[in-house]
Amino acid sequence: MARRYRRAVMLYLDHAATTPPRPEARAALSAWLDAANASATHVSGQRARAAVEQAREQVATALCCSPHDVVFTSGGTEADNLAVKGCMWAARERSRAVPHLVTTAVEHAAVLAPARWLADRGDVDLTVVPPGADGRVDVEEVLAAVRPQTALVSVMTANNELGAVNDVATLAAELAERDVPLHTDAVQAIATLDVDVAASGVAALALSAHKIGGPQGVGVAVLRRGLAVEPLSHGGGQDRGVRSGTFAVGLDAACGAAVTAAVADRAHLRRRLTEATDRLAARLTTIEGVRRNGPDVAAWRLASHLHLGLEGADPAALTLALDRVGIAASSGSACGAGAATASPVVTAVGLPTTPLRLSLGWTTTDDDVARAGDLLEEVLSEVVAPGRRSAASWLVGPDVPAAASEGA
Numbered sequence: 538m539a540r541r542y543r544r545a546v547m548l549y550l551d552h553a554a555t556t557p558p559r560p561e562a563r564a565a566l567s568a569w570l571d572a573a574n575a576s577a578t579h580v581s582g583q584r585a586r587a588a589v590e591q592a593r594e595q596v597a598t599a600l601c602c603s604p605h606d607v608v609f610t611s612g613g614t615e616a617d618n619l620a621v622k623g624c625m626w627a628a629r630e631r632s633r634a635v636p637h638l639v640t641t642a643v644e645h646a647a648v649l650a651p652a653r654w655l656a657d658r659g660d661v662d663l664t665v666v667p668p669g670a671d672g673r674v675d676v677e678e679v680l681a682a683v684r685p686q687t688a689l690v691s692v693m694t695a696n697n698e699l700g701a702v703n704d705v706a707t708l709a710a711e712l713a714e715r716d717v718p719l720h721t722d723a724v725q726a727i728a729t730l731d732v733d734v735a736a737s738g739v740a741a742l743a744l745s746a747h748k749i750g751g752p753q754g755v756g757v758a759v760l761r762r763g764l765a766v767e768p769l770s771h772g773g774g775q776d777r778g779v780r781s782g783t784f785a786v787g788l789d790a791a792c793g794a795a796v797t798a799a800v801a802d803r804a805h806l807r808r809r810l811t812e813a814t815d816r817l818a819a820r821l822t823t824i825e826g827v828r829r830n831g832p833d834v835a836a837w838r839l840a841s842h843l844h845l846g847l848e849g850a851d852p853a854a855l856t857l858a859l860d861r862v863g864i865a866a867s868s869g870s871a872c873g874a875g876a877a878t879a880s881p882v883v884t885a886v887g888l889p890t891t892p893l894r895l896s897l898g899w900t901t902t903d904d905d906v907a908r909a910g911d912l913l914e915e916v917l918s919e920v921v922a923p924g925r926r927s928a929a930s931w932l933v934g935p936d937v938p939a940a941a942s943e944g945a
């Protein structure tokens with residue numbers, strides 16, 4: 538289905554939603570597709586286990602952490618849930634006081650939904666820190682939210698929609714002085730940003746293979762030594778007892794291969810995509826009513842993301858026009874259930890215009906960028922209507938208070 542969809546699309550500019558598998562990942566997946574059970578003691582089982590452990594080493598090397606810290610999951614969603622729920626449940630076990638969790642309004646639903654679920658049940662006190670207008674989170678504001686009962690802070694490395702990059706290293710260092718662990722969702726960051734777990738001092742991190750050229754359905758929770766985490770599910774006790782279930786040998790091997798390939802290509806890809814997104818932005822923002830959203834400073838922007846605000850554009854007309862010219866892009870977050878509702882990130886940042894996220898990836902060529910410029914000039918000139926009140930009223934969601942504190 539997905540393959541057919543891809544073939545039907547002439548120009549794929551939705552790499553933040555998912556990016557095609559790299560050859561190394563395809564090879565690893567097919568090599569281990571009929572692997573034995575990696576927990577079995579016979580020779581075939583041991584060979585399969587060796588493949589899982591090799592993948593674990595590959596991930597650890599790429600992220601600069603210990604293989605012991607690497608727990609394979611079914612993707613970024615499970616990795617985030619494991620860190621957030623697992624840490625907060627462990628904190629609840631340790632103390633009679635209700636533990637406090639700090640996160641931000643621009644997190645992916647994989648963090649915000651479990652955080653709110655825990656708060657709704659009275660398992661945690663929750664503080665949700667709002668972002669600045671560029672989608673970045675202020676380190677001082679996060680630190681100001683920390684209390685004696687704070688058991689975890691979860692701030693994403695880079696935002697999936699705006700591509701805004703947070704200063705996670707400074708935050709982790711400040712939190713370490715307060716003895717508070719930091720979890721970071723690095724799902725969107727790893728393709729183009731250097732991520733060094735040991736140097737940054739984060740306690741937990743989430744990765745998803747399909748955002749970096751691996752298959753869908755596999756990811757990693759980095760859970761560093763000393764961080765107490767309760768499992769989400771109970772069973773055979775695989776992966777330190779934190780993540781039970783038969784090892785997904787082929788998926789894990791493909792994840793390891795993808796991370797290695799992505800990290801080897803990263804500096805080159807970052808240069809290439811920075812140049813490409815800047816070129817596209819320069820061209821498209823000459824159209825009246827089109828502006829680039831997100832941070833102004835390049836160092837705080839993902840090279841892969843170009844988020845545009847379209848004044849007066851009707852989202853339905855935009856979608857139809859993109860379909861007509863054969864461009865696959867996103868007018869919000871494509872990671873949810875596909876509903877055309879207000880994007881929480883756009884709502885949290887308070888953007889008044891209709892959003893269009895163009896995200897480039899490792900398969901994007903110079904020719905794609907030139908063609909995207911031509912086609913988007915046509916589409917945007919047609920749908921953008923400066924002066925007309927933006928049809929982005931569909932985006933208006935619940936107000937995000939200046940410092941939202943939720944839960945008991």
Ligand SMILES: Cc1ncc(COP(=O)(O)O)c(C=O)c1O
Nearest residue numbers: 612613614645647697724745872
């Ligand atoms: C920032 C972020 N976190 C988490 C996820 C969820 O990852 P997965 O699709 O592997 O569950 C996504 C997916 O889009 C994401 O962009």
